[in-house]
Amino acid sequence: MSAIGTKRPINKFLGIPYAQAPIANLRWQKPKSATPWQGVLDATQYAPDCMQVPFMGDLAPLKGPLSEDCLYLNIWTPAQDAIRKRPVMVWIHGGGFVNGGSSAAIYSGQSFAESGVVFVSFNYRLGRFGFFAHPELSEQSKNTPVGNYGLMDQIAALKWVKNNITHFGGDPNNVTLFGESAGGRSVNVHMLSPQSEGFFHKVIVQSGGGRSDSTETVVYLNKKGTRGNLSAEDAGVQFAKSVGINTNDKEALAKLRALPAEKVLSGLNMMNANTPTYSGPMIDSSIVLTTDEVGFAQGQQKKIPLFIGSTDFEWGFLKDYNPQGAIAIATETLKSVNNRVQFTKAYLPFVLAKNGELNYPLLGSMIFGDKRFVEPARYIASKASMNDQPIWLYRFNYVPSQLKGKVDGAYHATEIPFVFNILEQNLSASQNDFKVASAMHTAWVRFAKYSDPSPKQGSAWPTYNAKDNRIIEFNENGSEVKQDPLANRLNEITNLISQ
Structure with a gap:
């Protein structure tokens, strides 16, 4: 879709699926590659943002629908001139890992495209949909990561960009990853994560923190952390109990996946995310190996330009x-x-x-x-x-x-x-x-x-x-x-x- 009234000709493509809908049995699973579509994809409207509870005072309010089926990305690009591959900037939105979405008007990539950059934004699972652990999940997924599904989505989006951005005039070997607040924190994580290797080449971190040990709580997948002395699995068990699902129930995981989305949300947002029934991002020994504070102190980060x-x-x-x-x-x-x-x-x-x-x-x-x-x-x-x-x-x-x-x-x-x-x-x-x-x-x-x-x-x-x-x-x-x-x-x- 060409944008009207811009300073230079640009194209924008909205609502492109980068993974399958994480619904039903795919709820709380690593994202699966998107199914190829037949014919021409309508890329003129934003896809729904991920499930969340809005809050008053949000600086990036969302006006569109919300859905569990939300793993989509958007691309703004200079009108194709076929002269060269252009630098790519991939944006991760903030919102405390419980709010936010790529459709917010404040995240328009128009000016970046007008400046000669291919700009990409995307949604990732939030709240309990994106950060959830439970002993039954760990048991079922012995050979695959569990817990940090929102971060897995981010990696899947980066992989999609690497494999497909050339079709939009972008250079897959010149990708800048940037984000603000929870998005900046995510960039820190990807700087340290072995699972993110090769997907970006420089980073910008806006208000991303980095003193996890000293100024925030630390949550581990299955051992006690500094957040109420709970592990992420403990928080998952607490949530299951709050909706009447016993840990010893052999059908616990099936029942959790069958819960209506509103039940999973249970009012969770930026104003009340500090609850024993929600863990947030966790150290999982796969994607997140340590805290930002320790990782950077030990020099574990990717040695790339940093702003x-x-x-x-x-x-x-x-x-x-x-x-x-x-x-x-x-x-x-x-x-x-x-x-x-x-x-x-x-x-x-x-x-x-x-x-x-x-x-x-x-x-x-x-x-x-x-x-x-x-x-x-x-x-x-x-x-x-x-x-x-x-x-x-x-x-x-x-x-x-x-x-x-x-x-x-x-x-x-x-x-x-x-x-x-x-x-x-x-x-x-x-x-x-x-x-x-x-x-x-x-x-x-x-x-x-x-x-x-x-x-x-x-x-x-x-x-x-x-x-x-x-x-x-x-x-x-x-x-x-x-x-x-x-x-x-x-x-x-x-x-x-x-x-």
């Missing part, structure tokens, strides 16, 4: 959404740090209220975001830079014109419209907003094309190393190379994690 970063105030919304929770984070952190005076001094320039007192909701929000996303991005960059691979560390701290004076920094996921360069959808966007979007989008495209995000004009951006600590900041001026302005804050978080 990684975060926003500057990732969890800024916490102070408004849950101020008491933010205050509790600040209070408990100040109690636990070895040097409270030094820690407070590092944060003081950012959290001092007009009356000269600490703004505790602001401090707690900042600590949480730094600990979960900002410092981990620096950690991953630092560890990867020791292995002679080109690394660039970026930070997005731009506040759109319409939000200036209303927020204290760039919140989680607010960089996405700038990366995708889709501000035309926002009638209140300013010329400066467009300038920042152009700078950011250009960096992503140049990284895909040349394995280096540096702008065409001017000096090359320095690769990251912990000693120089120079980052690429996307700000009011578009982009700048500078010493990390959050270095003192992040050093305190590193010390806190290392205590």
